[in-house]
Amino acid sequence: MARKPEGFTLHRDDRTRFWIVRFTRNGQRYKRSTRERNRSSAQEIASRIVGEVTQGRVVSVARTPAIDLDVLVGQYLVDISAELAPETVATYQAYFVNNFAPRFHSLGSISSSAMQDYSRARLRQVKRGTVCKELSAMRGFLKWCSDRGYLAEMPVIKDPPARSTGTTACQKVRVDLENDRAAKLIAALPEWSKRTRYPVRDLILFIWETALRRRTVQRLRCPEHWQPGATTLRIAEDIDKARFGREVELSEVAQALLNRHCDGPGLIWGAFDCRPALRNAARDAGCFTEQEIRHLSLHDLRHGALTELASVSPNLPGIAHIAGHKRVSTTTQYVHSNREQTRAVLKARPGIPVTIPVTDSKLADLNQVAEVLTLRNHTASEGGGIGRRAGFRFQCP
Numbered sequence: 349m350a351r352k353p354e355g356f357t358l359h360r361d362d363r364t365r366f367w368i369v370r371f372t373r374n375g376q377r378y379k380r381s382t383r384e385r386n387r388s389s390a391q392e393i394a395s396r397i398v399g400e401v402t403q404g405r406v407v408s409v410a411r412t413p414a415i416d417l418d419v420l421v422g423q424y425l426v427d428i429s430a431e432l433a434p435e436t437v438a439t440y441q442a443y444f445v446n447n448f449a450p451r452f453h454s455l456g457s458i459s460s461s462a463m464q465d466y467s468r469a470r471l472r473q474v475k476r477g478t479v480c481k482e483l484s485a486m487r488g489f490l491k492w493c494s495d496r497g498y499l500a501e502m503p504v505i506k507d508p509p510a511r512s513t514g515t516t517a518c519q520k521v522r523v524d525l526e527n528d529r530a531a532k533l534i535a536a537l538p539e540w541s542k543r544t545r546y547p548v549r550d551l552i553l554f555i556w557e558t559a560l561r562r563r564t565v566q567r568l569r570c571p572e573h574w575q576p577g578a579t580t581l582r583i584a585e586d587i588d589k590a591r592f593g594r595e596v597e598l599s600e601v602a603q604a605l606l607n608r609h610c611d612g613p614g615l616i617w618g619a620f621d622c623r624p625a626l627r628n629a630a631r632d633a634g635c636f637t638e639q640e641i642r643h644l645s646l647h648d649l650r651h652g653a654l655t656e657l658a659s660v661s662p663n664l665p666g667i668a669h670i671a672g673h674k675r676v677s678t679t680t681q682y683v684h685s686n687r688e689q690t691r692a693v694l695k696a697r698p699g700i701p702v703t704i705p706v707t708d709s710k711l712a713d714l715n716q717v718a719e720v721l722t723l724r725n726h727t728a729s730e731g732g733g734i735g736r737r738a739g740f741r742f743q744c745p
Contacts, residue, residue: 369394525652559653
C-alpha cells in the first residue's frame with residue numbers, strides 16, 4: 349500500500365487568529381505557529397518551516413512579544429473552570445503558585461529536560477502519585493498554550509518510572525474503621541455541638557450510611573437533591589467533585605436522618621468542621637491509638653464505609669456508583685483488606701484432592717502428619733455455593 353504524500357495544511361487558531369501549519373515528516377507529526385494572520389504570508393512562512401524541518405535545521409519564526417507566564421496561567425484557569433470542579437481548579441492553581449512558579453519564570457523555560465529535572469526534584473519531596481498529578485496539570489496547560497499559538501513546540505513530559513516511589517511528605521496514618529469500631533466511634537459522639545448546636549452525630553452517621561464525600565453531603569439542598577419522603581438522593585454535577593451526576597438509593601437510616609433535619613427549602617446539613625468532635629469521640633471510644641486519633645478524619649469513614657460495602661457485596665460497579673467514581677479502578681483504591689475478609693476468602697476456597705507419592709521410608713512420617721492435621725472434605729453445593737475450606741486428602745500408595 350502506497351504511503352500518503354507528505355504535504356502541509358494550514359489551520360486558523362480560533363483564539364489568536366494565527367495560522368497554524370501541520371505536516372508530517374518521516375512518520376513524525378509537526379505543528380507550528382506561523383505567527384501570521386494573513387493567509388498568503390502564512391503560506392510563505394509555512395513553506396519555509398517545512399523546508400527547514402526537512403533539512404534538519406532549527407525552525408525560527410518571528411515571535412510576538414512574550415506574554416507573562418502568570419497571565420497565561422490565569423487565562424488557562426479561567427477557561428478550564430467551566431469544565432472542571434472548583435476543587436480541581438483550586439488544586440491546579442496551587443500547583444502553579446507553589447511548585448511551578450518558583451522554578452519556571454517564562455513559557456520558554458518549560459522544556460522537556462527542565463520538566464524531567466522538576467520530576468526528579470519533586471520525587472525527593474512527595475510520592476510518585478502526586479508528581480504524576482502535577483505533570484498532568486502542566487501537560488494540560490502547555491496543550492492549551494500550543495492550541496492558541498503561544499507555544500511553537502509542545503515539550504515531551506513523561507511520568508516518573510513505575511518503579512519510582514517518591515518520598516512521603518507527611519506520615520499520614522490511615523485509620524481502619526470496621527463496622528464495630530465505627531459504631532463505637534459514632535456512639536461516643538455528642539448529638540449536638542456545644543456552641544453552634546450542629547447535629548454532629550447525625551452528619552457523621554449519614555456519611556457512614558451513604559459513603560458520600562463530605563463536601564457533597566454538606567452541599568445537599570432541599571428540594572433540589574432530596575424531597576421529604578423520597579428513597580433516593582439526586583447528586584447533581586455541580587456538587588460532586590468528579591462532576592458525576594447520578595441517583596443514589598438511600599438506606600432506611602439515611603432516610604430517617606434526612607427527614608429529621610430537613611426543615612424546608614435550603615441546605616440540609618451545611619458546612620461544619622467535625623474534626624475536633626470526631627477526635628474527642630475517638631479518644632472516648634477507647635479503641636483507637638493516640639496516633640490514629642491525631643490523623644482521624646471524615647475521609648477515613650468514607651474508606652471504611654466503602655470497605656464495608658465491598659465485604660457484603662462483590663458488585664464493584666455498584667459501589668463505584670454510590671461513591672461517585674467514574675472508574676471502578678478508583679474504587680479499588682478505597683476498598684482495603686482486613687483479617688475478616690481474609691478469613692472469609694479462605695473459608696470459601698474449595699480444596700482439591702492431592703496424591704503424594706511416597707516411599708516406604710517416608711510412609712511413617714506422612715501418616716504421623718496426617719494424624720495431626722484436621723482433614724476436612726469440602727462438598728461444593730450446586731451452583732457454586734460457598735463452603736468451608738477443605739484440607740488436602742492424602743492418598744498413600
